Amino acid sequence: MSVTTLSDELRLIVGRDHVLDGEVDRFGYSYDSSFLPLVPAPRPDVVVRPRTAEEVSRVMALAFAGGIPVTPRGAASGRTGGSVPLHGGISLALDRMTDILEVDEGNMMVTAEPGVRTMDLHDACAARGLFYPPDPASWKFSTIGGNVAENAGGMRAVKYGVTRDYVMGLQVVLADGTLLETGGKAIKNVTGYDLTGLFTGSEGTLGVITRVLLRLIPLPKARGVLRLLFADMDAGCALVHRMLKAGIVPSAAEIMDDVSLQAVARHRRMALPAGAGCCVIIEVDGEDAAELEAQCGRIRGVAEACGCLEFKVAQDKAESDELWAVRRGLSQAVAALAPNRLGEDISVPRDAFPEVVRRIGAIAKRFDLLIPVFGHAGDGNLHPSVLCDMADPAQAERVHRAVDAIFEAALAVGGTLSGEHGIGITKRPYLAQALGEAGVRTLQAVKAGLDPKGILNPGKIW
Amino acid sequence: MSGLLEEAKALVAGCDRCGTCLTVCPLFKVRDVERSSARGKNALARGLAEGGLEPGPEVRGAVEFCLLCRACTDACPNKVPTDEAMVRVRQHLTDRAGGPTVTYRLVGAALRSRAAVGLGALALGALRRLGLLRLLPSALVPKEFPRKAFLAAFAGPAALGGEAPAATPGAHARVAYFQGCGMKLMFPDAAEATLKLLGGLGEVSAPDNPCCGLPHLAHGMKGTFLELARENIALFEEADVVVTDCASCGGALKHLADHFKDDGAWRDRAAAFSAKVLDLTEFLVRAGYRSPSRGERTFTFHDPCHLARGQGIRRQPRQLLEAAGRFVDMREADTCCGGAGTFHMDHPGTAARILARKASSIEATGAEVVVTACPGCLIQLTRAAEASGGRFKAMHISQVI
Ligand SMILES: Cc1cc2nc3c(=O)[nH]c(=O)nc-3n(C[C@H](O)[C@H](O)[C@H](O)COP(=O)(O)OP(=O)(O)OC[C@H]3O[C@@H](n4cnc5c(N)ncnc54)[C@H](O)[C@@H]3O)c2cc1C
Ligand code: SF4
Ligand code: SF4
Numbered sequence: 001m002s003v004t005t006l007s008d009e010l011r012l013i014v015g016r017d018h019v020l021d022g023e024v025d026r027f028g029y030s031y032d033s034s035f036l037p038l039v040p041a042p043r044p045d046v047v048v049r050p051r052t053a054e055e056v057s058r059v060m061a062l063a064f065a066g067g068i069p070v071t072p073r074g075a076a077s078g079r080t081g082g083s084v085p086l087h088g089g090i091s092l093a094l095d096r097m098t099d100i101l102e103v104d105e106g107n108m109m110v111t112a113e114p115g116v117r118t119m120d121l122h123d124a125c126a127a128r129g130l131f132y133p134p135d136p137a138s139w140k141f142s143t144i145g146g147n148v149a150e151n152a153g154g155m156r157a158v159k160y161g162v163t164r165d166y167v168m169g170l171q172v173v174l175a176d177g178t179l180l181e182t183g184g185k186a187i188k189n190v191t192g193y194d195l196t197g198l199f200t201g202s203e204g205t206l207g208v209i210t211r212v213l214l215r216l217i218p219l220p221k222a223r224g225v226l227r228l229l230f231a232d233m234d235a236g237c238a239l240v241h242r243m244l245k246a247g248i249v250p251s252a253a254e255i256m257d258d259v260s261l262q263a264v265a266r267h268r269r270m271a272l273p274a275g276a277g278c279c280v281i282i283e284v285d286g287e288d289a290a291e292l293e294a295q296c297g298r299i300r301g302v303a304e305a306c307g308c309l310e311f312k313v314a315q316d317k318a319e320s321d322e323l324w325a326v327r328r329g330l331s332q333a334v335a336a337l338a339p340n341r342l343g344e345d346i347s348v349p350r351d352a353f354p355e356v357v358r359r360i361g362a363i364a365k366r367f368d369l370l371i372p373v374f375g376h377a378g379d380g381n382l383h384p385s386v387l388c389d390m391a392d393p394a395q396a397e398r399v400h401r402a403v404d405a406i407f408e409a410a411l412a413v414g415g416t417l418s419g420e421h422g423i424g425i426t427k428r429p430y431l432a433q434a435l436g437e438a439g440v441r442t443l444q445a446v447k448a449g450l451d452p453k454g455i456l457n458p459g460k461i462w
Numbered sequence: 463m464s465g466l467l468e469e470a471k472a473l474v475a476g477c478d479r480c481g482t483c484l485t486v487c488p489l490f491k492v493r494d495v496e497r498s499s500a501r502g503k504n505a506l507a508r509g510l511a512e513g514g515l516e517p518g519p520e521v522r523g524a525v526e527f528c529l530l531c532r533a534c535t536d537a538c539p540n541k542v543p544t545d546e547a548m549v550r551v552r553q554h555l556t557d558r559a560g561g562p563t564v565t566y567r568l569v570g571a572a573l574r575s576r577a578a579v580g581l582g583a584l585a586l587g588a589l590r591r592l593g594l595l596r597l598l599p600s601a602l603v604p605k606e607f608p609r610k611a612f613l614a615a616f617a618g619p620a621a622l623g624g625e626a627p628a629a630t631p632g633a634h635a636r637v638a639y640f641q642g643c644g645m646k647l648m649f650p651d652a653a654e655a656t657l658k659l660l661g662g663l664g665e666v667s668a669p670d671n672p673c674c675g676l677p678h679l680a681h682g683m684k685g686t687f688l689e690l691a692r693e694n695i696a697l698f699e700e701a702d703v704v705v706t707d708c709a710s711c712g713g714a715l716k717h718l719a720d721h722f723k724d725d726g727a728w729r730d731r732a733a734a735f736s737a738k739v740l741d742l743t744e745f746l747v748r749a750g751y752r753s754p755s756r757g758e759r760t761f762t763f764h765d766p767c768h769l770a771r772g773q774g775i776r777r778q779p780r781q782l783l784e785a786a787g788r789f790v791d792m793r794e795a796d797t798c799c800g801g802a803g804t805f806h807m808d809h810p811g812t813a814a815r816i817l818a819r820k821a822s823s824i825e826a827t828g829a830e831v832v833v834t835a836c837p838g839c840l841i842q843l844t845r846a847a848e849a850s851g852g853r854f855k856a857m858h859i860s861q862v863i
Contacts, residue, residue: 020495024506024524027515028496031505033479038505039514076496077481095494117485141481267539332539335478 006068010048010090013058018096020047029091032076032083033138034426035342042084044071044091051096053171053179053210060208061177063090063455071457072204074114074146077138079343080424082150082203086459092208094145100124101211107185108216109168114145114209121214131219133160133251136420137328145209151201153420155252155283155327158244158378160217162420164200171211172199175451183213198446203422204457206450220285223251224292225320228303229276229310233257233373236278237354239306240377244350248298252283253378254327257357260334260372260385264326267333273310280377281327331383334372338387342399344406348415350380359409360384367402369395381419407433423461431462466554471511473547474504476540483534483544488798489527492815497524500534500544507547510554517555525551527809529802530680531767549680556682638701639668640694640715640739642708643677644837652840652858656707656742659860663749669697676714691718692728695735704735707742707860709836713772715739741769743778743835743859753786753863760788761862762829764820764843765796766836779835779859786863790827794819801842813842821846824854835859 010019020026030041045068050056063070069089076083085091097113103125104110110125110132118139125132135154136142142152148170153162169183183189183196199207230236233255240253256264258277265272284295296313303311314320335341348356357373364371375382384406390396407417407430417427417434432440440462447454483500484490496502506524509515530545538544639660645653660666671694675687695718698704706712716739722732740748761783769775776796783789800806800816824832824846832843832854843856 022520023515023518024497024520025495027509028502028505031479033481038508039512041509041514075481075484076479138480141484329539332478332480336476336540339475341478 006062006066006090007046009062010046010059013062014048014050014055018049018051020049021045029073029076029093030084032073032078032081034079034081034084034424035340036081036084036425042086043088044085045088047091047093049093049096053097053173056092056094056173056208056210057177057179059090059092059177060173060175064176064453067453067455069455069458070208072145072149072208074143074149075117075138075141077142078146078150078424079345079421080418080426082422082424082457082460083146084425086425089455094208094210095143097145097210103128103130104185105130108218109185109213110216111211111213112144113211114143114148116144118142118144118147125216126219129219130216132166132214132216134163134166137331144212144214148200148209148212149202149204150420150422153376153379153381155254155376157376157381158253159249159251159285164197166214166216167196167200167212168215169213170196170199170209172207173210174207175453175456179210180207185213201422203424203460205447205460206456208456220251220287222288222292223283223285223320224296225314225323226282226284226296226299227310227312227314227323227326228280228282228308229273230278230280230306230308231275232277233357234354235307236280237357237377239280239303239308240353241351242306243299243302244378246298246302248295248302250282250295250299250378251285252281253376254281254374255279255377255382256327256330256374257372259337259370260330260374263333263337263372264330267329267336268326270326276309279326281323283324330374331385334374334385334387337372338370339389339391340387342386342388342403344384344386344403345381345418345421346384346406346410346415347379347381347419348410348413350378352413352415353377353380353382356382356409356413356415359413360406363402363405363409367398367405369398369402371402371406376419379419380415404430425460428460428462464554464557466550466557467507467511470507470547470550470554473543473550474507477501477504477508477538477542478540479505480539482537482539486533486537488529488531488533488800488816488819489812491819492812498527500538500542503528503544503548504542507551510551517558522555522559525555527812529767529798529800529805531798531802532771533767533797536771552680553682553684636700636702637664637666637745638698638704639666640671640674640698640704640706640708640711641668642706642711642837643673644710644841645708649837649840649858652837652861653707655858656705656860659742659746659751659863660705663746663751667701671697674708674711674714676710679714688721691721691732694718695728695731698735698738699731702738703745704739705742705745706739707835707858709741709766709769709772710838712739712741713768716773741773741775741778741835743769743782744773744775746863747778747781751782751863753782756785757787759786759831759862760790760827760829761786761831761833762790762792762824762827763795763859764792764799764824764832764834764839766834766839767796767798767802769835770796779833782859782863783833790829792823792827792829792832794823797823799839799842799846801836801838806842817842817846821850825850829854831855831857831862833857833859833862 007019007021026043027041029047030043048059069087070092071085073083073091073093095115097115099113101111121144122132133156135156136152147163151164172180236255256279261279284292286292314323370387371384373384386399388395388399417430487499489498525548528548532545534544672690675690679687716736719733719736722728763779799820800813806813834840847854847856
């Protein structure tokens, strides 16, 4: 089928304005927020922006008949190239499907279309006293469909878990256009395989998510934010470790090393006490101020035992927002330090956190690179950022070897390749190492069963 | 690769493609495709620079599709200056194509000609003969320039009330008024009100200055921009303070120095000039201006992009308005109105949708008058005021304080 007829057929399905096939638009849908080079751009032949599940289904049926690759796309905030249309074909942008269909207060659940922004979903629920906890740092712009497809995690994962822990059911359009409903509002559900779980984190390779049903919990009434400074990462890690062991579970515990800390300090014109080489930002929540105060008091005790240099409790909403802004702006502040940055995302058992940080420090030395580390200390997920100038070929070579070494280090301490960003394109080479041959073959068997022609997001994961 | 593309690429190097800007770009709000957003534009700049995209009419259209409003830069964690990059890319495309499009060339020529602009109504006639009338805001230029109707509709307290009392501006400073083309051409009465305000505070000169050059710069006519800049620098050499009531002129003039950094002959003169430029509101607050009387009117203020983000001036106009009447802030006060130089002429449909959002924000405040400090915005807001069927009026700040 020629490109023009494909566009025309698609226009019949979604309307003229929602099919883009000009040069500039095709380029605009060729990248995401990963660190893949922009040029050469893996352009889609055409961008389609459906409004309903039915339209998605018709688009898929058409693609299936013609054997045309389809790459689903939310907000393209993914960090591993998931929405990059590696093999051309159709870029299926779901960002026009933005309705929150139902907030079911009785069952404490929400039903939404995939293009709803995570923050909007959170706010709509919070307005009714209900809480949707997963809050990836990209929550202002990433879509809930993208979050489910990546099984995104957030700052609050240490206490509340990740996206998967809230997905109750999905509506999915399969490769041939069939509409499938999985899960439902029944809390206990063991009827057959866990299809909801299967599509969650499938990175757009098994089906297109067109509706999500999410579980909610009561909104904590009070929330407090703390900033703790330590001399080094070991002290910071020790705090997180001992705190959790003592049964204090904060809703978030974010850690950053000296380079990251300096970067944000400069970015936000913040003054720091001398000798501060590690910062931990903690959020606690609870029923009321008294409960928060009690938690803060206990954390202070542990912190002092770990040699805390400064213990700051946000006094009001503005101060809390400021402390959070420090963490949320971190990834970009670090990126601003060098022409290029390869932000990685590895996850290790919680007690291996200090060890892997030490190993990464050694890797930085060995390859003569600056590799600041920050992450979700509470859950063992960390983001080493290799700062570099990829225009320098000798350095680029060192960078690739350093990244390999980082993944090796993660696996060596019993960790995994990705805590939250998925595999996409950028981590494909390491997959077999992490899952083993049998693991990869099993994934491939599932894929072959659901997408026999291999048209859904080809080139990803393996 | 041309130096300009190289510069553009360097400017957007900090773009992490994160997507934060997607949530604030006024264009993305009305046309939510990647190319509208700053992320899309920055990628485009890089794509061009790295040879992944061929320049052509489509690319040109995409880089012209930017209000240069800087909302993205404000929200961007890395403060990527998308607007500056777009100006570079536009210039590059212009140089490559051997000059700007015919429309811009004609407007550029008209704005360069002091005579054409200075003659006001006559200039409009001339533009009409050139067939350029469609480029002018129809809401403001009906068959004949309705000076009387205009005056009646726009007379603010300052025009009705007495003279502004003399205050003490920076001890005997030689204050000069820089009159922008937009003010001269479209809002002569507001310009008069500005002169009256300034006159009430001391001696003011009003040299017959040429255009600030911003339209030329924005549309890839840098050569003309630099010529105009030199003329202005020389013209205002004697003044201690240069006051303008046009946010766009103010922004452009304050940044002139940047364009002469590597020009030994002009560097110091340009820096001295830029350093003495003040926006009217900035000047009045500094000079301790007091409104003659506090009226009962309710005002709201639309922040021109070139004032709020371009010059960091947000407090001063509000302070002046609070002293002159009742002041109510509107939602998204600093979101672009869709005027943006010639944007509203090139993309009338998009501009109208952006303006409709603005109008509903204004109406929600219940204010009788929406005040602003830039003729470009005033054109748009006047349109909105007309469409509102008299629910509110639009005025320049010099007319109401
Ligand atoms: C500054 C920044 C901070 C970030 N912080 C975090 C963080 O804290 N935690 C975290 O987990 N991630 C984080 N991310 C990564 C990213 O935001 C998440 O992966 C997010 O879930 C992607 O959502 P999206 O809507 O942008 O999806 P996209 O990037 O568009 O797509 C991601 C993948 O999902 C698929 N997909 C998208 N929508 C659908 C659908 N409806 N059906 C089927 N497949 C679909 C795509 O094909 C692709 O494979 C961050 C990214 C940035 C830029
Ligand atoms: S311009 Fe700034 S906000 Fe927009 S994508 Fe780039 S880094 Fe993010
Ligand atoms: S300058 Fe304004 S219009 Fe242009 S990309 Fe930035 S926010 Fe959008």
